[in-house]
Amino acid sequence: MNHIEFIKKQAKNFLKDWKTQTQKPGLDGYITYHYDWKFYDVGELFSYFMLDDKDEQNMSLGHAQYYIARMVGFKKWDDLVNASEKELELAEFLLRRFKNSIDIQNWEDALEESGIKQYGPEAALDLARKYFELGNTQEIVFLPPEKITILSGKEEKNVFDRFDNKHMPEEIPRKNSYVFCPHCQKSFTFIQSKVIKSNENNKLLIACKNYPDCRGTYFDYEVLTPTVIYGPERIQALERHVQVFPRLHMNDRVFCMICHDNYYYKDAKVVRFPEDNFDYVQCKNYPECEGSILEMYAVDDVK
Ligand SMILES: [Zn+2]
Numbered sequence: 001m002n003h004i005e006f007i008k009k010q011a012k013n014f015l016k017d018w019k020t021q022t023q024k025p026g027l028d029g030y031i032t033y034h035y036d037w038k039f040y041d042v043g044e045l046f047s048y049f050m051l052d053d054k055d056e057q058n059m060s061l062g063h064a065q066y067y068i069a070r071m072v073g074f075k076k077w078d079d080l081v082n083a084s085e086k087e088l089e090l091a092e093f094l095l096r097r098f099k100n101s102i103d104i105q106n107w108e109d110a111l112e113e114s115g116i117k118q119y120g121p122e123a124a125l126d127l128a129r130k131y132f133e134l135g136n137t138q139e140i141v142f143l144p145p146e147k148i149t150i151l152s153g154k155e156e157k158n159v160f161d162r163f164d165n166k167h168m169p170e171e172i173p174r175k176n177s178y179v180f181c182p183h184c185q186k187s188f189t190f191i192q193s194k195v196i197k198s199n200e201n202n203k204l205l206i207a208c209k210n211y212p213d214c215r216g217t218y219f220d221y222e223v224l225t226p227t228v229i230y231g232p233e234r235i236q237a238l239e240r241h242v243q244v245f246p247r248l249h250m251n252d253r254v255f256c257m258i259c260h261d262n263y264y265y266k267d268a269k270v271v272r273f274p275e276d277n278f279d280y281v282q283c284k285n286y287p288e289c290e291g292s293i294l295e296m297y298a299v300d301d302v303k
């Protein structure tokens with residue numbers, strides 16, 4: 001099933017839930033509605049969308065489609081079905097996780113706080129994956145340990161595998177980062193952290209190496225090793241640095257005086273060093289090559 005088919009099916013599911021409506025006139029003259037819902041908590045969503053009695057009784061697929069669109073941040077159904085492939089992917093991802101308005105509101109707050117909305121649906125999708133699979137779960141670290149399973153083996157490895165540049169380009173720290181937990185004041189390699197799972201809802205969280213004695217989580221870590229930066233931040237740093245070097249441009253082929261490799265400047269690495277938390281442009285072959293932007297020359301200049 002592609003994204004659009006999935007989304008259309010959700011509108012039908014929404015309508016199915018809506019049709020379980022039963023009404024009970026209250027003594028005060030107000031009607032209360034009850035729903036035997038399976039997919040979406042429609043009654044609760046209707047109060048979120050501030051529907052009046054007339055709207056709430058006006059069941060149709062068209063209206064169900066409209067509410068599905070609203071749930072994932074679109075003004076109307078037409079806008080949703082004509083959205084880009086990435087936006088549809090994000091909408092499907094969210095509809096698989098949204099049950100009620102709290103889910104929607106929490107996600108919208110997280111998106112707002114992250115400030116990444118401006119980078120488009122791909123960045124939002126990255127955030128959504130992080131938020132629903134690892135984030136929004138910080139509180140599980142405070143559950144009694146008997147309600148928690150500490151993962152090991154392949155399950156644990158799968159979680160850390162997301163922290164490579166391919167799976168999670170925006171993520172800091174990375175698998176091989178050396179990190180500091182401010183709660184217990186201990187340093188360790190990121191993958192020595194504990195991956196914990198709530199037995200109640202299967203939420204995952206990366207917690208301090210010293211869990212359960214320490215209740216720090218990876219949200220609290222400071223990264224102590226240089227971190228390679230990916231995604232929009234990387235492009236911004238490359239552009240910022242290249243302005244200081246009039247002899248270089250984004251699309252230049254450059255020659256590294258240290259390792260003698262040549263490549264496009266835009267493929268150079270951006271590395272954040274813990275000493276000053278500043279992003280530096282390093283050779284494409286970092287960390288094998290220690291060359292920096294100072295040792296890069298446009299290939300035409302070298303000939
Ligand atoms: Zn700790």
Ligand SMILES: [Zn+2]
Pocket residue numbers: 256257258259260261283284285289290291
């Ligand atoms: Zn080099």
